[in-house]
Amino acid sequence: MYSVRISFLIILIFCLSSCRDNGVGQTLPEIINDDVLNSVGEFNYLPSNTTGAVYKKRTYALSYSEEYEQAEWVAYVLKSSDIKEVDFKRPYFEIDTDILTGAAHWRNYKKSGYNKGHLCPAGDRRSNLKDYEETFLTSNISPQKYDFNAGIWNRLEQKVRYWAKKQDSIYVVSGGVLTDDLETIGFENVAVPKYFYKILLSNDHKKMIGFLVPHQKSDKPLYSFITSVDEIEKMTDIDFFPSLDDDLENRLESNINYDNWDF
Structure with a gap:
């Protein structure tokens, strides 16, 4: 005994x-990778979370929601050096073994009619194979319709890379809006968001832009989906930039003007 x-x-x-x-x-400062923080200055960019389960990866961080079996947000710095014309072999998706409550299994998506939609895109991590492969974890995906994933969402991802190249680096937060009334797929009831968001902060902290995109096919121009970050915060109950100076945060998060973004 x-x-x-x-x-x-x-x-x-x-x-x-x-x-x-x-x-x-x-x-938060103890769990986020210092290299991510320092790449755009001494600043804690991590959003708040509703999960109590924030994990760091090599080049991104995420807040995993066990209730919805996906991340409520994925946050990372996208640098121009991350964007390369390298044709890595696309790996299989793997279960994220770091998630203590158990990340969703990739089999939930099989024959569901939904794609495994990246939140930190593989195309944003082409500087080396290890970073690229790490985007193929089930903690970094959300169910997305094919015509959404390959259409409007892909167009937005490409535009973000365009801005990152022009500005040298940009801070990105991305996720689905998780609510109690969502359809689910698979044996673990992975939630299917009705909306996806993407929020960008320039590396000089002078401009911010938010996108709220309905989960459906669309041929509308990207600027049609611009929404204030304040509005996304109301929908998600997340404070995306708690460490910004309050006056600066209030000004940037309420803004919907996109004149200083090159579309």
């Missing part, structure tokens, strides 16, 4: 250590 108790204590200590290593319950 004594040896059993000792074994149990060893297992418990290991599990607690794993929780710390994965960033659960830690303050």
